[in-house]
Amino acid sequence: MTPERALALSYSPTGTSAAAARRLASVFTHDPEAVDTTRHPVALELAPQDLVVLGAPVHDAGLPREMAAHLSGIRGTFTPAVLVVTYGSRSFGTALQDLDTWARRQGFLPFAGFALAGPHSQLTAAPCAGPATLSDGQEARLGTFARSALETLDRAETVFDLPGFEPPLGPALPDHPERDVKTSCDPDLCIGCGACPAACPRQCIPAEEPYLTNLRRCNGCGACVRICPVGARELEPETALAAIRASLGLDGAARGE
Template sequence: MLTTITIVAFSPTGGTRQAAVFLAKGLAQHIQEVDLTLPEAHPLNFTKEDLVLFAGPVYGGRIPACMTDKLKKIRGNQTPAIIAAVYGNRAYEDALLELNDVVSEQGFKPLAAAALLAEHSIIHKLAEHRPDAWDQACLADFSNRILEKWETGQREIISVIPGSRPYKAWKSSPNVPVVSDACRRCGLCAQKCPVQAISKNSPSDTDPEKCIQCMRCISICPAHARSLPEQVLAVLGEHLQSFAGLRKENELYL
């Protein structure tokens, strides 16, 4: 076991963080966390002696652009890293490769990579309740394999990471959450929105230009007043129907 690992994660509804914690627990006694989901920027520097686990959710086969922007404020100095793209049972496409490229550009040396499953934050029946006990066991085993590699002094990913360049084009959606009468205007959604898309004075106003549909405001609203429009959910549910009945497994690269 290593002494300390730092998780740097963007996790609007918690699935990405949960998967990262399962992996990190098998690697080090102490876990430090840098939460890129908070609206503030995080200029940070790491050294050769650190180990950093970068974890991001997959949106449309990519890493969210706002996460990439925040990663560009973090510098490594040949710092060993592990990368994880966490997706909701459809596909991760170019996200893991993109995460690899961004952190490498910032001075990190990825030595292991993983495409992990977590409950789909919009269509919850996909990968429902994951990561689960089986995922946890798989990640514990993967941690051991990473530690074995670490002890031999190898510091590079051997396998090819799936994905292609140029990355898949990101298609934005104009659909923002709708707000019901249950809203108490407490402002928590505006405070926690990673991209500051929600008006602090009028929380029912969400800027469609800024909103990334990350579902954070919906998942944290204490009054359950926010949701995606029913029609949007119906279309998306239909589109993703074929991924609901199957169980994809974590893909691990060393």
């Protein structure tokens, strides 16, 4: 079967999951639509002849807690779905299974899914980094997976011929380190551009005083660090970042490249 349109649908604070979903969707159609729900909830109805690629990051071996609310207005009607979760910690845990459960509950029929390892956003959130891009290694792994998913879709005459998908569970995390990473802002550097309050998916940063952060809500996703044009924001403390590096067997180098 050939989808009439493909949609890359993501929840993606640092942009990596959105990039992965777009990359996959481009395999199924030359001109995929892209919808990122990170900043705002979105309402959409999809048909059986559509195809959706769902992209999400792994947070603490599962899906981000706030993601379900942002995607609750999106519904499929026996719409085929391809799943991708991006992770930088040691395991994708239940994220692929959770995304599969959410997709089925919303009316989608996942027939393929992939957990894409990459640099950990808390270790690589660099100021002024601009839009996230996939590394050559990630592109290659996604390409291999995408070709397999496309062959599966080509073999099906209708959506009901697609095989079921059994999402794997990521390995357990022994000695999981304390990950209490937050962001801080240097008020002397902040120029009040308003980018970080708009970028934060957890509404931690007040628009009127963007040099402040609600640390009880912040989960250290790195979106504000990445988007700040003057490098006023950073993740800390270094002790927690060092513990994550150690648990990943990294000395700050990228993972999975």
